[in-house]
Amino acid sequence: MPNDLNLDLTPTETGRMDYDATKVIYQLQEWHASRVDQLNTVVQSPKSTSIQIGDIELTTARETGAFKAGVSLALTLLGTLPIHVKEPED
Numbered sequence: 001m002p003n004d005l006n007l008d009l010t011p012t013e014t015g016r017m018d019y020d021a022t023k024v025i026y027q028l029q030e031w032h033a034s035r036v037d038q039l040n041t042v043v044q045s046p047k048s049t050s051i052q053i054g055d056i057e058l059t060t061a062r063e064t065g066a067f068k069a070g071v072s073l074a075l076t077l078l079g080t081l082p083i084h085v086k087e088p089e090d
Helices: 019-043 061-078
Strands: 051-053 056-058
Touching (some): 019 061, 051 061, 056 061
8 A cells, every 4th residue: 555645736726715714825835935945045055064953963974964865855745835825816
């Protein structure tokens, strides 16, 4: 039994949503974009950059390289947000 979750999230229709639902999706879009930016900053940091998470400090190239590989994987899994709301055209 495969563990793949295959959702077909291709756009199928457009419509109007109430204000509260639209606001939640805008907040989700902003949250997602912020997290992707933060993760990209980590991945693109110079090799000489040490990384500190709480009391743990990663200082060697091997440690930071492994951490960045994990962050790259997280970015791949996070992917593109499958929902988007845009301002209505009059």
